[in-house]
Amino acid sequence: MSGHRLVSVDLDPVTLPPASAEIEHERRVAIFDLLEKNSFQPVGASEGPYRLTLSLVDGRLVLxxxxxxxxxxxxxxxxxxxxxxxDYIDICDSYYEVLRGADAGKIEAVDMGRRGLHNDGAELLKSRLEGKIVVDHETARRLFTLVTALYRR
Structure with a gap:
């Protein structure tokens, strides 16, 4: 396995204070998933593994x-x-609503939309990291999930 990977992700407790118990759980799951499998190569780094601390400073996400x-x-x-x-948060909320009683066709349609928005968000994040950190598509998806969980309170 390549050494270009994350082995820890921490959230700065001062700038990213705890949220509700449900959102804190989402954050922990997102971090776990990201650490399970990732490809993370900072530009200019010769070899990993890497540790990532996320914080929020002056409206910017600091990696x-x-x-x-x-x-x-x-x-x-x-x-x-x-x-x-x-958009991703909204469709996830819709997806969980639909799961409570809709037919399989509607569930599948909303899930396809959810996956599409997830992919779009991951590609946007990947492009924002361009020239800074190289990540593969799956790592970008997992990182986007974590960023989304940071937005929620």
Whole structure:
């Protein structure tokens, strides 16, 4: 397995305070999924593994990456991600509503829309990381899930 991977993800408790118990659970699951399998290569780093700390400073998501002989922080404006995150949260809420009683066809349609928005958000995040951190599609999806969970309170 490549050394270009994350082995820990921490949330800065000062700038990303705890949310409701349900959202905290979503955050922990998103971190677990991200750590299970990922491809994460900061530009300019020769080899990992890496540790990632996320914080929110002046409306920017800060990704503080450290590894052997490597340390760099990248700030990403959240503005370009807001619509993707909001749309994804809205369709996830709809999906959970539909699960409570709709027919299989409607569930499948909403799920396809949810997956499509998830992919779109992941690709947007991946493009925002361009020139900073190289991630594969699945890692971008998992990271987008975590960013979405950070938006929720």
């Amino acid at each position: 503080d990456v450290t590894g052997p002989d490597f340390s760099r922080a990248h700030g990403l404006s959240l503005t370009p991600l807001k619509k993707a995150v909001k």
